Amino acid sequence: MTRTELRLADALDAAATALREDTLRPLLVPQRPRRRAAWLASAAAAASLLLVVGVAAAVAGHLPGSGNGATPPPRYYVEVSDHGDLPVVRSTATGTVTARVQVPHPSRALGPYLVTAAANGLFFTVVPAAAGVQIYRFRLTAAGRVSSLGALPGGALPGSQTAPHAVAASPDGSRVAVAVNAGRDDQIDVVDTADGTRSVWQGGIEPSYGFSVTSLSWTGSGNELVYYGEWCPQAQPQQSPSQEGTLAQALRACEAGTAGEGAKAEAWKLDPASRGGLLTSGRRLFSLPAGPYLPQVVISRDGTTLTALSLRANRAGTPEHLSVEQISVTTGKLSGVLYSQDLGRAAAAKGQPAYLNPISLSADASGQHWMLFCDGSAQCGAGLNGWIDNGRLVPLQPADGSVASEAW
Amino acid sequence: MAVADGHKQPGLHDVAGLFRERHAELVRLAALVVGDRPTAEDVVQDVFARLCARNLLPGREHSLAYVRAAVLNGCRSVLRRRSLARRVGGARDLDWSDAAPDSAEDEVILAEDRRQVLAALASLPVRRREVLVLRYWLGLSEAEIASMMAISKGTVKSNAARGLAALARKLGEEA
Numbered sequence A: 001m002t003r004t005e006l007r008l009a010d011a012l013d014a015a016a017t018a019l020r021e022d023t024l025r026p027l028l029v030p031q032r033p034r035r036r037a038a039w040l041a042s043a044a045a046a047a048s049l050l051l052v053v054g055v056a057a058a059v060a061g062h063l064p065g066s067g068n069g070a071t072p073p074p075r076y077y078v079e080v081s082d083h084g085d086l087p088v089v090r091s092t093a094t095g096t097v098t099a100r101v102q103v104p105h106p107s108r109a110l111g112p113y114l115v116t117a118a119a120n121g122l123f124f125t126v127v128p129a130a131a132g133v134q135i136y137r138f139r140l141t142a143a144g145r146v147s148s149l150g151a152l153p154g155g156a157l158p159g160s161q162t163a164p165h166a167v168a169a170s171p172d173g174s175r176v177a178v179a180v181n182a183g184r185d186d187q188i189d190v191v192d193t194a195d196g197t198r199s200v201w202q203g204g205i206e207p208s209y210g211f212s213v214t215s216l217s218w219t220g221s222g223n224e225l226v227y228y229g230e231w232c233p234q235a236q237p238q239q240s241p242s243q244e245g246t247l248a249q250a251l252r253a254c255e256a257g258t259a260g261e262g263a264k265a266e267a268w269k270l271d272p273a274s275r276g277g278l279l280t281s282g283r284r285l286f287s288l289p290a291g292p293y294l295p296q297v298v299i300s301r302d303g304t305t306l307t308a309l310s311l312r313a314n315r316a317g318t319p320e321h322l323s324v325e326q327i328s329v330t331t332g333k334l335s336g337v338l339y340s341q342d343l344g345r346a347a348a349a350k351g352q353p354a355y356l357n358p359i360s361l362s363a364d365a366s367g368q369h370w371m372l373f374c375d376g377s378a379q380c381g382a383g384l385n386g387w388i389d390n391g392r393l394v395p396l397q398p399a400d401g402s403v404a405s406e407a408w
Numbered sequence B: 001m002a003v004a005d006g007h008k009q010p011g012l013h014d015v016a017g018l019f020r021e022r023h024a025e026l027v028r029l030a031a032l033v034v035g036d037r038p039t040a041e042d043v044v045q046d047v048f049a050r051l052c053a054r055n056l057l058p059g060r061e062h063s064l065a066y067v068r069a070a071v072l073n074g075c076r077s078v079l080r081r082r083s084l085a086r087r088v089g090g091a092r093d094l095d096w097s098d099a100a101p102d103s104a105e106d107e108v109i110l111a112e113d114r115r116q117v118l119a120a121l122a123s124l125p126v127r128r129r130e131v132l133v134l135r136y137w138l139g140l141s142e143a144e145i146a147s148m149m150a151i152s153k154g155t156v157k158s159n160a161a162r163g164l165a166a167l168a169r170k171l172g173e174e175a
Helices: A004-018 A036-041 A048-057 A244-256 A341-346 B016-034 B037-054 B060-088 B104-109 B113-122 B126-134 B143-148 B151-171
Strands: A074-080 A090-091 A099-100 A114-117 A122-129 A132-142 A144-160 A166-168 A176-184 A186-193 A198-201 A209-218 A225-233 A264-271 A283-286 A293-299 A306-315 A319-327 A334-342 A359-365 A370-373 A385-389 A392-395 A401-408
Touching: A004 B113, A004 B126, A004 B151, A074 A122, A074 B016, A099 A306, A114 A166, A122 A166, A132 A176, A144 A186, A176 A209, A186 A225, A186 B113, A198 B016, A225 A293, A225 A341, A244 B037, A264 A293, A293 A359, A306 A359, A306 A392, A334 A370, A359 A401, A370 A401, B016 B037, B016 B126, B037 B060, B060 B126, B104 B143, B113 B126, B126 B143, B126 B151, B143 B151
Parallel strands: A114 A401, A166 A209, A186 A209, A209 A293
Antiparallel strands: A074 A090, A074 A401, A090 A099, A114 A122, A122 A132, A132 A144, A166 A176, A176 A186, A186 A198, A209 A225, A225 A264, A264 A283, A293 A306, A306 A319, A319 A334, A359 A370, A370 A385, A385 A392
16 A cells, blocks of 8 residues: 555544444434335235236237327426425426425435325425425416415324325315324325315224335325325334334334235225225225235226336346336226336446336326336436336436436 | 455345444445535435335345445535535535544544545545545445446546545645
């Protein structure tokens, strides 16, 4: 080593040593258990419904369902960056930022915002706050500007100190559903945007399970809310709320692969008019014991079709293929594939395994135009932010894998 | 000096466990890149929350490298914002005098000579600074650094060489 190298190594070591471990701020409790990778690893035991889907997908052609040319996609969309910056409005055609949504900016440590769209340019964004989350409402003008931004009455939701897990506005904007963590399990809050009243669906989960919501969606009438969630087996009862105990609990909950049988994902339909209740008080649309991992499942506007984002893994548990599939609610059978992509190639271009890339799906208010994007890290393949147009993905900005949430 | 452990993985396969084991190392890594402790702790907390929320660790053989890469990405975001803020005024440059030691003992550890070196390091472009920290603090190989930063080995080598040369110049030495 040269003298410069020696001095550098010594200085780096001294600076690092000066930062004593026992003086570090404790890490905040993680927001929820997930077991994405574990599910991928157990793909061999696919459930009956989605086994049908998986096999059929291999031979199905693309549907002209999304971006079918009947109507053009929205001219603008709202994008929330993974960096914790303010949400921005972008032009669909050019990616140009036309406006910023000036919501109060929380600590970055509390996680990103989520955004959702209703019809007629109405948007809602959920902002993590110190004592829960706050929903803001705004409109996009025809020129892509923000107007009428304000906190939604009744939109301050107590409970979670971490980012909400899912949000969806009813197409007419009369209700907003938000999934937040409430201790061990998630709960779903629905806020009436006219009078600020709030209905809560929670509980009904077997004591041996932890529950988290991955997606929320509405039928066109706004009379049915569909949630898709995951049940993680809990190896032991909940411990004291010390950080160590909570972390250990999260660890156990996520280890579906070692916890054995019982991990499942289910889609349920709730009736908002019931004004809350148990999470299992509605109608179960399907249950998936294991198999192809579905990050998201969204109900169509007419309530007849589920659109699912599906990841398929190889024998080693590494996902190799992504597809956006449509499943009939009544028959449980695949009715078409909107989009498919070899994930391995996209991820390999970045030198990272594909399952590092969380992927999300977002429909416009008409339910016809779908956005598909990575929502997590800079490892994301550059091609995975776009909208689906006749089986191909039309790129949207930004393409650097920094999207946390998008809506149009 | 911290021992290089690019070849010795922690044997953990979950986010919470890995962060429990590596919290201090990750904060130190971030602090050496961004130059101050509070920001470093924020960066690590941010990465921790995001990964826990999504349970996104790869297999155990890749998990530590991935988390380190995620922390470096977080550091870059911070530095990018600082750079932008500096252009419009108000933000400070990296300043190792901000790295307040925890005690009188630490004050001794961070002696003036070391502060000079750290200040010179802080003046380097981000990529060179990252390469030097990964090489001379974590002790990673060129191949490991290349993989973590998603750049070629040649780029690692050139950044290290240019970074060292720049340090030597600033410190009045020959590289």
